[in-house]
Amino acid sequence: MSSARERRQRDASESPRAPVVPELASPDDWAPASGSAFKLLLVVCLVAAKYSNISDCDETYNYWEPTHFLMYGYGFQTWEYSPVYAIRSYAYNALHAVPGFGLDLVFDKVKVFYGIRVVLGVACAMAETYFYEGVLVRFGSVVGQLLLVFLLFASGMFVSSCGYLPSSFAMLMVMVAMGAWFKRDNKIAVLAIAVASCLGWPFAAAVGIPIALDIMYRFGPRLFVIYAGISGLTVLGPQVLLDSFLYHRVVVAPLNIVLYNVFGQGGPDLYGVEPFSFYFKNGFLNLNVVFVLALLVFPMWVLRLLVLRQKDMLTWASARRVPFWLSLVPMYLWMAIFFTRPHKEERFLFPIYPLICLSAALSLGVLQELLTTVVVRFRWFRHGNWVIFPGILVTIVFAFLGTTRSVALYKGYHAPLEVYNQLYYHAVNESERYPSAVHYVCVGKEWYRFPSNFFLPDRRWQLRFLRSEFRGQLPQPYLQSWNGTWVIPSHMNDMNREETSRYISEDQCDYIIDLDTPTETQREPRYSAMTSKWKVLFSADFLDAQRSNALFRSFYIPYYSEAETKFLSYNVLQRVKRRKRAPPKAS
Secondary structure (H helix, E strand, C coil): CCHHHHHHHHHCCCCCCCCCCCCCCCCCCCCHHHHHHHHHHHHHHHHHHHHHHCCHHHHHHHHHHHHHHHHHHHCCCHHHHHHCCCHHHHHHHHHHHHHHHHHHCCCCHHHHHHHHHHHHHHHHHHHHHHHHHHHHHHHHHHHHHHHHHHHCCCCCHHHHCCCHHHHHHHHHHHHHHHHHCCCHHHHHHHHHHHHHHHHHCCHHHHHHHHHHHHHHHHHHHHHHHHHHHHHHHHHHHHHHHHHHHCCCCCCCHHHHHHHHHHHHHCCCHCCCCCCHHHHHHHHHHHHHHHHHHCCCHHHHHHHHHHHHHHHHHHHHCCCEECHHHHHHHHHHHHHHCCCCCCCCCCCHHHHHHHHHHHHHHHHHHHHHHHHHHHHHHCCCCCCHHHHHHHHHHHHHHHHHHHHHHHHHHHHCCHHHHHHHHHHHHHHHHHHHHHHCCCEEEEEEECHHHHHHHHHHCCCCCEEECCCCCCCCCCCCEEECCCCCCCCCCCCCCCCCCCHHHHHHHHHHHHEEEECCCCCCCCCCCHHCCCCCCCCEEEEEEEEEECCCCCCHHHCCCCCHHHCCCCCCEEEEECCCCCCEEEEECCC
Protein backbone atom coordinates (compact mmCIF):
# COMPACT_ATOMS: atom_id res chain seq x y z
CA MET A 1 0.00 0.00 0.00
CA SER A 2 2.73 2.47 0.93
CA SER A 3 4.59 1.93 -2.35
CA ALA A 4 1.41 2.48 -4.38
CA ARG A 5 0.68 5.65 -2.43
CA GLU A 6 4.23 6.91 -2.92
CA ARG A 7 4.04 6.19 -6.65
CA ARG A 8 0.79 8.16 -6.99
CA GLN A 9 2.28 11.05 -5.04
CA ARG A 10 5.37 11.00 -7.24
CA ASP A 11 3.19 10.96 -10.36
CA ALA A 12 1.06 13.77 -8.98
CA SER A 13 4.14 15.89 -8.39
CA GLU A 14 4.96 15.83 -12.10
CA SER A 15 4.36 19.19 -13.68
CA PRO A 16 1.11 19.37 -15.67
CA ARG A 17 2.98 21.61 -18.07
CA ALA A 18 5.44 18.85 -18.95
CA PRO A 19 5.08 17.54 -22.50
CA VAL A 20 2.67 14.67 -22.99
CA VAL A 21 3.65 11.83 -25.28
CA PRO A 22 0.57 11.14 -27.44
CA GLU A 23 -0.75 7.63 -27.79
CA LEU A 24 -1.52 6.09 -31.22
CA ALA A 25 0.97 8.48 -32.84
CA SER A 26 4.05 8.16 -35.02
CA PRO A 27 6.86 10.62 -35.78
CA ASP A 28 5.60 11.24 -39.33
CA ASP A 29 2.07 12.18 -38.29
CA TRP A 30 0.64 15.56 -39.28
CA ALA A 31 -2.60 17.31 -38.38
CA PRO A 32 -4.05 20.74 -39.23
CA ALA A 33 -3.00 23.54 -36.90
CA SER A 34 -5.56 24.84 -34.41
CA GLY A 35 -6.14 28.02 -36.41
CA SER A 36 -6.88 26.10 -39.59
CA ALA A 37 -9.15 23.69 -37.75
CA PHE A 38 -11.07 26.59 -36.19
CA LYS A 39 -11.64 28.22 -39.58
CA LEU A 40 -13.00 25.00 -41.04
CA LEU A 41 -15.24 24.35 -38.06
CA LEU A 42 -16.44 27.96 -38.03
CA VAL A 43 -17.56 27.78 -41.66
CA VAL A 44 -19.67 24.68 -40.90
CA CYS A 45 -21.15 26.26 -37.76
CA LEU A 46 -22.09 29.45 -39.61
CA VAL A 47 -23.79 27.41 -42.31
CA ALA A 48 -25.70 25.60 -39.54
CA ALA A 49 -26.69 28.94 -37.97
CA LYS A 50 -28.38 29.91 -41.21
CA TYR A 51 -29.77 26.63 -42.49
CA SER A 52 -30.37 24.24 -39.58
CA ASN A 53 -33.96 23.76 -38.42
CA ILE A 54 -35.62 24.17 -35.06
CA SER A 55 -36.30 20.50 -34.51
CA ASP A 56 -37.79 20.64 -31.01
CA CYS A 57 -40.67 22.78 -29.72
CA ASP A 58 -38.87 22.99 -26.37
CA GLU A 59 -36.27 25.15 -28.09
CA THR A 60 -38.96 27.65 -29.03
CA TYR A 61 -41.18 27.75 -25.97
CA ASN A 62 -38.68 27.03 -23.19
CA TYR A 63 -35.74 29.10 -24.45
CA TRP A 64 -36.42 31.45 -27.35
CA GLU A 65 -39.69 32.68 -25.85
CA PRO A 66 -38.39 33.48 -22.31
CA THR A 67 -35.42 35.22 -23.96
CA HIS A 68 -37.85 37.22 -26.09
CA PHE A 69 -39.72 38.18 -22.91
CA LEU A 70 -36.50 39.35 -21.24
CA MET A 71 -35.64 41.45 -24.29
CA TYR A 72 -39.02 42.80 -25.40
CA GLY A 73 -41.38 42.33 -22.45
CA TYR A 74 -43.72 39.76 -23.98
CA GLY A 75 -43.65 36.14 -25.09
CA PHE A 76 -44.93 32.69 -24.16
CA GLN A 77 -44.51 31.08 -20.75
CA THR A 78 -44.52 27.33 -20.11
CA TRP A 79 -45.40 25.68 -16.82
CA GLU A 80 -41.70 25.07 -16.16
CA TYR A 81 -41.26 28.85 -15.72
CA SER A 82 -44.16 29.23 -13.32
CA PRO A 83 -42.86 30.28 -9.87
CA VAL A 84 -44.79 27.28 -8.51
CA TYR A 85 -42.45 24.84 -10.27
CA ALA A 86 -39.38 26.91 -11.33
CA ILE A 87 -37.46 24.08 -12.99
CA ARG A 88 -35.85 26.30 -15.63
CA SER A 89 -33.14 28.87 -15.01
CA TYR A 90 -33.50 32.40 -16.35
CA ALA A 91 -29.71 32.71 -16.06
CA TYR A 92 -29.37 30.50 -19.14
CA ASN A 93 -31.82 32.75 -21.04
CA ALA A 94 -30.06 35.90 -19.83
CA LEU A 95 -26.76 34.56 -21.14
CA HIS A 96 -28.26 34.56 -24.65
CA ALA A 97 -30.18 37.81 -24.19
CA VAL A 98 -26.93 39.75 -23.63
CA PRO A 99 -25.73 39.50 -27.27
CA GLY A 100 -29.37 39.84 -28.31
CA PHE A 101 -29.61 43.31 -26.75
CA GLY A 102 -26.54 44.41 -28.69
CA LEU A 103 -27.85 43.00 -31.96
CA ASP A 104 -31.24 44.63 -31.41
CA LEU A 105 -29.62 48.07 -31.55
CA VAL A 106 -28.75 47.47 -35.21
CA PHE A 107 -30.99 44.78 -36.67
CA ASP A 108 -34.65 43.75 -36.88
CA LYS A 109 -35.91 40.82 -34.81
CA VAL A 110 -35.40 38.11 -37.45
CA LYS A 111 -31.78 39.17 -37.85
CA VAL A 112 -31.42 39.23 -34.05
CA PHE A 113 -32.62 35.61 -34.02
CA TYR A 114 -30.03 34.57 -36.58
CA GLY A 115 -27.41 36.77 -34.93
CA ILE A 116 -27.80 34.88 -31.66
CA ARG A 117 -27.45 31.66 -33.64
CA VAL A 118 -24.22 32.98 -35.14
CA VAL A 119 -22.92 33.66 -31.63
CA LEU A 120 -23.80 30.07 -30.71
CA GLY A 121 -22.02 28.84 -33.83
CA VAL A 122 -18.84 30.77 -33.03
CA ALA A 123 -18.91 29.42 -29.46
CA CYS A 124 -19.33 25.87 -30.77
CA ALA A 125 -16.42 26.23 -33.21
CA MET A 126 -14.22 27.48 -30.38
CA ALA A 127 -15.21 24.58 -28.12
CA GLU A 128 -14.65 22.06 -30.92
CA THR A 129 -11.19 23.50 -31.58
CA TYR A 130 -10.24 23.28 -27.91
CA PHE A 131 -11.48 19.69 -27.82
CA TYR A 132 -9.48 18.92 -30.97
CA GLU A 133 -6.34 20.37 -29.38
CA GLY A 134 -6.80 18.19 -26.30
CA VAL A 135 -7.23 15.08 -28.44
CA LEU A 136 -4.04 15.90 -30.34
CA VAL A 137 -2.17 16.16 -27.05
CA ARG A 138 -3.56 12.92 -25.64
CA PHE A 139 -3.95 10.66 -28.68
CA GLY A 140 -1.86 12.14 -31.45
CA SER A 141 -2.36 13.28 -35.01
CA VAL A 142 -4.04 10.18 -36.45
CA VAL A 143 -6.95 10.36 -34.02
CA GLY A 144 -6.97 14.16 -34.25
CA GLN A 145 -7.30 14.10 -38.05
CA LEU A 146 -10.17 11.63 -37.89
CA LEU A 147 -11.93 13.57 -35.14
CA LEU A 148 -11.74 16.80 -37.13
CA VAL A 149 -13.29 15.17 -40.19
CA PHE A 150 -16.06 13.64 -38.09
CA LEU A 151 -16.85 16.97 -36.39
CA LEU A 152 -16.96 18.75 -39.74
CA PHE A 153 -19.32 16.37 -41.52
CA ALA A 154 -21.46 14.93 -38.71
CA SER A 155 -25.10 15.71 -39.29
CA GLY A 156 -25.63 15.44 -35.54
CA MET A 157 -23.15 18.27 -34.99
CA PHE A 158 -24.85 20.29 -37.73
CA VAL A 159 -28.17 19.95 -35.89
CA SER A 160 -26.87 20.56 -32.37
CA SER A 161 -24.13 23.17 -32.88
CA CYS A 162 -26.46 26.19 -33.03
CA GLY A 163 -29.37 24.74 -31.09
CA TYR A 164 -30.65 26.98 -28.30
CA LEU A 165 -31.01 24.08 -25.89
CA PRO A 166 -29.36 23.17 -22.57
CA SER A 167 -28.24 19.90 -24.16
CA SER A 168 -26.41 21.85 -26.90
CA PHE A 169 -24.86 24.14 -24.29
CA ALA A 170 -23.85 21.08 -22.27
CA MET A 171 -22.26 19.65 -25.41
CA LEU A 172 -20.04 22.73 -25.75
CA MET A 173 -19.01 22.58 -22.10
CA VAL A 174 -18.35 18.83 -22.32
CA MET A 175 -15.95 19.49 -25.20
CA VAL A 176 -14.17 22.13 -23.12
CA ALA A 177 -14.03 19.80 -20.11
CA MET A 178 -12.70 16.85 -22.10
CA GLY A 179 -10.18 19.01 -23.94
CA ALA A 180 -8.90 20.44 -20.65
CA TRP A 181 -8.79 16.98 -19.09
CA PHE A 182 -6.68 15.63 -21.94
CA LYS A 183 -4.37 18.64 -21.54
CA ARG A 184 -4.22 17.95 -17.79
CA ASP A 185 -5.74 21.36 -17.02
CA ASN A 186 -7.99 20.00 -14.29
CA LYS A 187 -9.22 23.37 -13.02
CA ILE A 188 -10.75 24.21 -16.40
CA ALA A 189 -12.18 20.69 -16.71
CA VAL A 190 -14.00 20.93 -13.37
CA LEU A 191 -15.19 24.48 -14.07
CA ALA A 192 -16.59 23.46 -17.47
CA ILE A 193 -18.55 20.59 -15.93
CA ALA A 194 -19.88 22.97 -13.27
CA VAL A 195 -21.03 25.43 -15.93
CA ALA A 196 -22.62 22.61 -17.98
CA SER A 197 -24.44 21.22 -14.94
CA CYS A 198 -25.63 24.47 -13.37
CA LEU A 199 -26.31 26.79 -16.29
CA GLY A 200 -27.04 24.08 -18.83
CA TRP A 201 -28.28 20.63 -17.91
CA PRO A 202 -27.70 19.08 -14.47
CA PHE A 203 -27.35 15.60 -15.94
CA ALA A 204 -24.16 16.71 -17.70
CA ALA A 205 -22.48 16.06 -14.36
CA ALA A 206 -22.47 12.38 -15.35
CA VAL A 207 -19.74 13.13 -17.91
CA GLY A 208 -17.69 14.66 -15.11
CA ILE A 209 -17.68 11.53 -12.93
CA PRO A 210 -14.61 9.94 -14.62
CA ILE A 211 -12.83 13.31 -14.49
CA ALA A 212 -13.55 13.57 -10.77
CA LEU A 213 -12.34 10.01 -10.13
CA ASP A 214 -9.15 10.69 -12.07
CA ILE A 215 -8.38 13.85 -10.10
CA MET A 216 -9.15 12.20 -6.76
CA TYR A 217 -7.01 9.14 -7.56
CA ARG A 218 -4.03 11.19 -8.66
CA PHE A 219 -4.16 14.15 -6.30
CA GLY A 220 -6.52 13.11 -3.51
CA PRO A 221 -10.14 14.08 -2.75
CA ARG A 222 -9.19 17.36 -1.10
CA LEU A 223 -7.99 18.99 -4.32
CA PHE A 224 -11.12 17.94 -6.21
CA VAL A 225 -13.38 19.24 -3.45
CA ILE A 226 -11.59 22.60 -3.60
CA TYR A 227 -11.90 22.79 -7.40
CA ALA A 228 -15.55 21.69 -7.35
CA GLY A 229 -16.45 24.00 -4.46
CA ILE A 230 -14.92 27.10 -6.04
CA SER A 231 -16.38 26.29 -9.47
CA GLY A 232 -19.83 25.53 -8.06
CA LEU A 233 -20.01 28.71 -6.01
CA THR A 234 -18.70 30.81 -8.89
CA VAL A 235 -21.43 29.56 -11.22
CA LEU A 236 -24.31 28.66 -8.90
CA GLY A 237 -24.09 31.74 -6.66
CA PRO A 238 -24.96 34.39 -9.30
CA GLN A 239 -27.41 31.98 -10.93
CA VAL A 240 -29.40 31.48 -7.71
CA LEU A 241 -29.44 35.25 -7.07
CA LEU A 242 -30.78 36.02 -10.55
CA ASP A 243 -33.35 33.21 -10.54
CA SER A 244 -34.52 34.08 -7.03
CA PHE A 245 -35.10 37.68 -8.10
CA LEU A 246 -36.98 36.75 -11.27
CA TYR A 247 -39.08 34.05 -9.57
CA HIS A 248 -39.54 36.24 -6.45
CA ARG A 249 -38.57 33.35 -4.19
CA VAL A 250 -35.43 31.36 -3.47
CA VAL A 251 -34.86 29.02 -6.42
CA VAL A 252 -32.11 26.52 -7.21
CA ALA A 253 -33.25 25.55 -10.70
CA PRO A 254 -30.74 22.70 -11.31
CA LEU A 255 -31.91 21.01 -8.11
CA ASN A 256 -35.57 21.49 -9.05
CA ILE A 257 -35.21 19.85 -12.45
CA VAL A 258 -33.40 16.85 -10.95
CA LEU A 259 -36.11 16.45 -8.30
CA TYR A 260 -38.83 16.68 -10.95
CA ASN A 261 -37.23 14.13 -13.27
CA VAL A 262 -36.39 11.68 -10.51
CA PHE A 263 -39.19 12.11 -7.98
CA GLY A 264 -41.88 14.14 -9.78
CA GLN A 265 -45.38 12.73 -10.21
CA GLY A 266 -45.53 11.47 -13.78
CA GLY A 267 -42.20 13.09 -14.59
CA PRO A 268 -40.87 13.30 -18.16
CA ASP A 269 -42.67 10.10 -19.20
CA LEU A 270 -45.83 12.22 -19.51
CA TYR A 271 -44.37 13.57 -22.74
CA GLY A 272 -44.02 10.24 -24.47
CA VAL A 273 -41.91 7.10 -24.31
CA GLU A 274 -39.86 5.43 -27.02
CA PRO A 275 -38.58 1.86 -27.54
CA PHE A 276 -35.03 0.85 -26.65
CA SER A 277 -34.06 0.98 -30.34
CA PHE A 278 -34.83 4.73 -30.60
CA TYR A 279 -31.29 6.00 -29.94
CA PHE A 280 -29.71 3.36 -32.17
CA LYS A 281 -31.83 4.49 -35.12
CA ASN A 282 -31.27 8.14 -34.30
CA GLY A 283 -27.55 7.63 -33.79
CA PHE A 284 -27.14 5.97 -37.16
CA LEU A 285 -29.15 8.66 -38.97
CA ASN A 286 -27.13 11.51 -37.49
CA LEU A 287 -23.70 9.86 -37.23
CA ASN A 288 -24.02 6.81 -39.55
CA VAL A 289 -20.84 4.67 -39.59
CA VAL A 290 -19.23 6.77 -36.85
CA PHE A 291 -21.95 5.71 -34.42
CA VAL A 292 -21.26 2.04 -35.17
CA LEU A 293 -17.51 2.49 -34.76
CA ALA A 294 -18.04 4.33 -31.48
CA LEU A 295 -19.99 1.42 -30.03
CA LEU A 296 -17.08 -0.86 -30.98
CA VAL A 297 -14.36 1.19 -29.30
CA PHE A 298 -14.30 -0.82 -26.07
CA PRO A 299 -13.98 -4.22 -27.86
CA MET A 300 -11.26 -2.65 -30.02
CA TRP A 301 -9.41 -1.53 -26.88
CA VAL A 302 -9.66 -5.04 -25.42
CA LEU A 303 -8.30 -6.49 -28.67
CA ARG A 304 -5.44 -3.99 -28.56
CA LEU A 305 -4.74 -4.99 -24.98
CA LEU A 306 -4.53 -8.67 -25.93
CA VAL A 307 -2.36 -8.12 -29.00
CA LEU A 308 0.09 -5.56 -27.63
CA ARG A 309 0.14 -6.94 -24.07
CA GLN A 310 1.05 -3.64 -22.46
CA LYS A 311 0.27 -3.81 -18.74
CA ASP A 312 0.14 -0.04 -18.29
CA MET A 313 -3.03 0.05 -20.42
CA LEU A 314 -4.96 -1.05 -17.32
CA THR A 315 -3.40 1.47 -14.92
CA TRP A 316 -3.01 5.19 -14.33
CA ALA A 317 0.42 4.98 -15.93
CA SER A 318 1.34 8.67 -15.80
CA ALA A 319 0.02 11.83 -14.23
CA ARG A 320 0.50 13.52 -17.57
CA ARG A 321 -1.81 11.21 -19.57
CA VAL A 322 -5.44 10.20 -19.10
CA PRO A 323 -5.74 6.39 -19.34
CA PHE A 324 -7.16 5.22 -22.64
CA TRP A 325 -9.88 3.13 -20.99
CA LEU A 326 -10.94 5.98 -18.71
CA SER A 327 -11.45 8.33 -21.66
CA LEU A 328 -14.13 5.92 -22.96
CA VAL A 329 -16.16 5.91 -19.74
CA PRO A 330 -18.08 9.22 -20.20
CA MET A 331 -19.74 8.06 -23.43
CA TYR A 332 -20.64 4.60 -22.17
CA LEU A 333 -21.85 6.00 -18.84
CA TRP A 334 -24.15 8.46 -20.61
CA MET A 335 -25.54 5.71 -22.82
CA ALA A 336 -26.14 3.46 -19.81
CA ILE A 337 -28.18 6.21 -18.16
CA PHE A 338 -30.23 7.54 -21.08
CA PHE A 339 -30.67 4.47 -23.26
CA THR A 340 -32.51 2.77 -20.41
CA ARG A 341 -34.93 5.63 -19.70
CA PRO A 342 -38.44 5.30 -21.21
CA HIS A 343 -38.62 8.98 -22.24
CA LYS A 344 -36.20 9.49 -25.11
CA GLU A 345 -35.51 12.50 -27.31
CA GLU A 346 -32.90 13.19 -29.97
CA ARG A 347 -31.49 16.17 -28.05
CA PHE A 348 -30.62 13.96 -25.07
CA LEU A 349 -27.70 12.61 -27.14
CA PHE A 350 -26.31 16.07 -27.99
CA PRO A 351 -23.83 16.22 -25.07
CA ILE A 352 -22.04 13.06 -26.23
CA TYR A 353 -22.03 13.64 -30.00
CA PRO A 354 -18.39 14.85 -29.79
CA LEU A 355 -17.51 11.87 -27.58
CA ILE A 356 -19.06 9.52 -30.13
CA CYS A 357 -16.90 11.15 -32.81
CA LEU A 358 -13.84 10.72 -30.60
CA SER A 359 -14.63 7.08 -29.84
CA ALA A 360 -15.03 6.34 -33.55
CA ALA A 361 -11.69 8.03 -34.24
CA LEU A 362 -10.11 5.91 -31.51
CA SER A 363 -11.56 2.74 -33.01
CA LEU A 364 -10.00 3.55 -36.37
CA GLY A 365 -6.75 4.61 -34.70
CA VAL A 366 -6.55 1.30 -32.85
CA LEU A 367 -7.38 -0.60 -36.03
CA GLN A 368 -4.59 1.17 -37.88
CA GLU A 369 -2.16 0.44 -35.03
CA LEU A 370 -3.11 -3.25 -34.98
CA LEU A 371 -2.76 -3.57 -38.75
CA THR A 372 0.66 -1.95 -38.55
CA THR A 373 1.66 -4.39 -35.81
CA VAL A 374 0.55 -7.34 -37.92
CA VAL A 375 2.49 -6.06 -40.95
CA VAL A 376 5.68 -5.61 -38.91
CA ARG A 377 5.38 -8.88 -36.99
CA PHE A 378 4.50 -11.19 -39.86
CA ARG A 379 6.03 -9.24 -42.75
CA TRP A 380 2.96 -9.85 -44.89
CA PHE A 381 3.56 -6.85 -47.12
CA ARG A 382 6.69 -5.06 -48.16
CA HIS A 383 5.03 -1.66 -47.79
CA GLY A 384 2.60 -0.97 -44.94
CA ASN A 385 0.98 2.22 -46.26
CA TRP A 386 -2.17 0.27 -47.08
CA VAL A 387 -3.11 0.22 -43.38
CA ILE A 388 -4.50 3.77 -43.69
CA PHE A 389 -7.06 2.68 -46.31
CA PRO A 390 -9.79 1.67 -43.79
CA GLY A 391 -9.63 5.16 -42.29
CA ILE A 392 -9.78 6.82 -45.70
CA LEU A 393 -12.73 4.66 -46.76
CA VAL A 394 -14.66 5.37 -43.54
CA THR A 395 -14.11 9.13 -43.78
CA ILE A 396 -15.29 9.24 -47.40
CA VAL A 397 -18.43 7.22 -46.65
CA PHE A 398 -19.09 9.21 -43.49
CA ALA A 399 -18.62 12.61 -45.15
CA PHE A 400 -20.97 11.62 -47.97
CA LEU A 401 -23.71 10.29 -45.69
CA GLY A 402 -23.33 13.15 -43.19
CA THR A 403 -23.60 15.82 -45.88
CA THR A 404 -26.55 14.19 -47.60
CA ARG A 405 -28.33 13.83 -44.24
CA SER A 406 -27.88 17.52 -43.42
CA VAL A 407 -29.11 18.55 -46.86
CA ALA A 408 -32.12 16.22 -46.52
CA LEU A 409 -33.07 17.81 -43.19
CA TYR A 410 -32.89 21.27 -44.72
CA LYS A 411 -34.85 20.45 -47.88
CA GLY A 412 -37.44 18.42 -46.04
CA TYR A 413 -38.16 20.48 -42.94
CA HIS A 414 -37.02 24.08 -43.42
CA ALA A 415 -40.43 25.31 -44.61
CA PRO A 416 -41.60 26.75 -41.23
CA LEU A 417 -38.60 29.06 -40.96
CA GLU A 418 -39.05 30.10 -44.60
CA VAL A 419 -42.73 31.04 -44.35
CA TYR A 420 -42.41 32.76 -40.97
CA ASN A 421 -39.53 34.78 -42.36
CA GLN A 422 -41.75 35.90 -45.25
CA LEU A 423 -44.62 36.59 -42.86
CA TYR A 424 -42.40 38.85 -40.74
CA TYR A 425 -41.66 41.29 -43.56
CA HIS A 426 -45.25 41.14 -44.78
CA ALA A 427 -46.32 42.03 -41.24
CA VAL A 428 -43.97 45.02 -41.19
CA ASN A 429 -45.62 46.37 -44.34
CA GLU A 430 -49.13 45.66 -43.03
CA SER A 431 -48.38 47.51 -39.79
CA GLU A 432 -47.44 50.59 -41.81
CA ARG A 433 -50.82 50.42 -43.58
CA TYR A 434 -52.83 49.65 -40.42
CA PRO A 435 -50.76 51.09 -37.55
CA SER A 436 -53.43 50.63 -34.86
CA ALA A 437 -54.61 47.13 -35.80
CA VAL A 438 -53.98 43.96 -33.81
CA HIS A 439 -53.41 40.87 -35.97
CA TYR A 440 -53.97 37.31 -34.74
CA VAL A 441 -51.72 34.69 -36.33
CA CYS A 442 -53.22 31.30 -35.52
CA VAL A 443 -51.81 27.78 -35.44
CA GLY A 444 -53.61 24.50 -34.86
CA LYS A 445 -51.73 21.25 -35.37
CA GLU A 446 -48.64 23.28 -36.35
CA TRP A 447 -48.28 24.91 -32.91
CA TYR A 448 -45.03 23.04 -32.24
CA ARG A 449 -43.28 24.40 -35.36
CA PHE A 450 -43.68 28.07 -34.42
CA PRO A 451 -40.08 29.41 -34.43
CA SER A 452 -40.76 32.10 -31.75
CA ASN A 453 -41.97 35.68 -31.49
CA PHE A 454 -38.72 36.79 -33.07
CA PHE A 455 -40.60 36.15 -36.32
CA LEU A 456 -43.49 38.49 -35.44
CA PRO A 457 -42.50 42.18 -35.52
CA ASP A 458 -44.21 43.62 -32.43
CA ARG A 459 -47.10 43.32 -29.96
CA ARG A 460 -49.63 44.06 -32.68
CA TRP A 461 -48.90 40.62 -34.13
CA GLN A 462 -49.91 37.90 -31.70
CA LEU A 463 -49.76 34.13 -31.99
CA ARG A 464 -52.94 32.33 -30.94
CA PHE A 465 -53.87 28.64 -30.76
CA LEU A 466 -56.70 26.78 -32.47
CA ARG A 467 -57.98 23.43 -31.24
CA SER A 468 -56.24 20.40 -32.74
CA GLU A 469 -55.85 16.71 -32.02
CA PHE A 470 -53.11 17.56 -29.55
CA ARG A 471 -54.69 17.23 -26.11
CA GLY A 472 -51.76 18.27 -23.93
CA GLN A 473 -50.97 21.59 -22.29
CA LEU A 474 -49.94 24.53 -24.46
CA PRO A 475 -47.97 27.57 -23.24
CA GLN A 476 -49.65 30.89 -22.53
CA PRO A 477 -48.43 34.49 -22.76
CA TYR A 478 -46.47 36.01 -19.90
CA LEU A 479 -48.14 38.81 -18.01
CA GLN A 480 -46.88 41.91 -19.82
CA SER A 481 -45.40 43.66 -16.82
CA TRP A 482 -41.93 44.40 -15.47
CA ASN A 483 -42.53 41.72 -12.84
CA GLY A 484 -44.26 39.28 -15.17
CA THR A 485 -41.93 36.46 -14.09
CA TRP A 486 -43.06 36.87 -10.46
CA VAL A 487 -46.74 36.26 -11.12
CA ILE A 488 -48.11 32.74 -10.63
CA PRO A 489 -50.08 32.13 -13.85
CA SER A 490 -53.53 30.61 -13.68
CA HIS A 491 -54.58 27.57 -15.71
CA MET A 492 -51.21 25.80 -15.52
CA ASN A 493 -50.31 22.33 -14.34
CA ASP A 494 -47.33 19.96 -14.31
CA MET A 495 -49.28 16.91 -15.53
CA ASN A 496 -49.58 17.93 -19.21
CA ARG A 497 -53.36 18.23 -18.91
CA GLU A 498 -55.08 20.21 -21.65
CA GLU A 499 -55.99 23.79 -20.71
CA THR A 500 -58.88 24.96 -22.88
CA SER A 501 -58.26 28.60 -21.95
CA ARG A 502 -55.49 28.65 -24.58
CA TYR A 503 -57.81 28.44 -27.61
CA ILE A 504 -59.60 31.00 -29.74
CA SER A 505 -62.04 30.38 -32.59
CA GLU A 506 -61.13 30.42 -36.26
CA ASP A 507 -63.34 33.50 -36.76
CA GLN A 508 -60.95 35.56 -34.62
CA CYS A 509 -57.90 34.77 -36.77
CA ASP A 510 -56.39 37.04 -39.42
CA TYR A 511 -53.80 34.48 -40.53
CA ILE A 512 -53.45 30.72 -40.14
CA ILE A 513 -50.22 28.78 -40.49
CA ASP A 514 -51.03 25.22 -41.54
CA LEU A 515 -49.60 22.17 -43.24
CA ASP A 516 -52.03 21.19 -45.99
CA THR A 517 -52.42 17.44 -45.45
CA PRO A 518 -54.79 15.26 -47.52
CA THR A 519 -56.62 14.05 -44.39
CA GLU A 520 -58.67 16.11 -41.96
CA THR A 521 -60.64 15.73 -38.75
CA GLN A 522 -63.22 17.85 -37.00
CA ARG A 523 -60.53 19.49 -34.89
CA GLU A 524 -58.04 19.70 -37.76
CA PRO A 525 -59.89 20.79 -40.91
CA ARG A 526 -58.14 21.60 -44.18
CA TYR A 527 -58.03 25.36 -43.87
CA SER A 528 -56.26 25.66 -47.24
CA ALA A 529 -59.30 24.10 -48.94
CA MET A 530 -61.64 26.75 -47.49
CA THR A 531 -61.03 29.12 -50.38
CA SER A 532 -64.08 31.25 -49.57
CA LYS A 533 -62.50 32.15 -46.20
CA TRP A 534 -58.76 31.81 -46.71
CA LYS A 535 -56.23 32.47 -49.44
CA VAL A 536 -52.63 31.29 -49.64
CA LEU A 537 -50.27 34.18 -48.96
CA PHE A 538 -46.98 32.25 -48.77
CA SER A 539 -46.15 28.60 -49.25
CA ALA A 540 -43.14 26.30 -49.02
CA ASP A 541 -42.59 22.59 -49.60
CA PHE A 542 -42.61 20.32 -46.55
CA LEU A 543 -41.65 16.64 -46.70
CA ASP A 544 -44.48 14.11 -46.59
CA ALA A 545 -42.61 11.37 -44.73
CA GLN A 546 -45.41 8.82 -44.95
CA ARG A 547 -45.53 8.86 -48.75
CA SER A 548 -41.76 9.12 -49.30
CA ASN A 549 -39.10 6.45 -49.63
CA ALA A 550 -37.40 5.99 -46.24
CA LEU A 551 -33.84 5.97 -47.66
CA PHE A 552 -34.17 8.95 -49.99
CA ARG A 553 -36.05 11.07 -47.47
CA SER A 554 -33.32 10.40 -44.88
CA PHE A 555 -30.36 11.10 -47.18
CA TYR A 556 -30.56 13.55 -50.07
CA ILE A 557 -29.35 12.01 -53.31
CA PRO A 558 -29.76 14.36 -56.30
CA TYR A 559 -32.40 13.22 -58.80
CA TYR A 560 -33.27 10.07 -56.85
CA SER A 561 -34.57 11.95 -53.82
CA GLU A 562 -36.70 14.21 -56.02
CA ALA A 563 -38.18 11.14 -57.71
CA GLU A 564 -38.77 9.12 -54.54
CA THR A 565 -40.05 11.77 -52.11
CA LYS A 566 -43.35 13.62 -51.87
CA PHE A 567 -44.03 17.06 -50.47
CA LEU A 568 -46.95 18.91 -48.91
CA SER A 569 -47.60 22.65 -48.88
CA TYR A 570 -46.72 24.56 -45.72
CA ASN A 571 -48.98 27.59 -46.04
CA VAL A 572 -49.48 31.01 -44.59
CA LEU A 573 -53.19 31.67 -45.09
CA GLN A 574 -54.69 35.16 -45.02
CA ARG A 575 -58.36 35.84 -44.41
CA VAL A 576 -60.12 36.75 -47.68
CA LYS A 577 -62.39 39.28 -46.02
CA ARG A 578 -60.66 41.32 -43.35
CA ARG A 579 -62.28 41.15 -39.96
CA LYS A 580 -63.06 44.28 -37.99
CA ARG A 581 -60.00 45.36 -36.06
CA ALA A 582 -59.67 46.81 -32.59
CA PRO A 583 -56.84 49.08 -31.44
CA PRO A 584 -54.12 47.35 -29.46
CA LYS A 585 -54.54 47.15 -25.72
CA ALA A 586 -52.25 49.29 -23.60
CA SER A 587 -49.59 47.21 -21.89
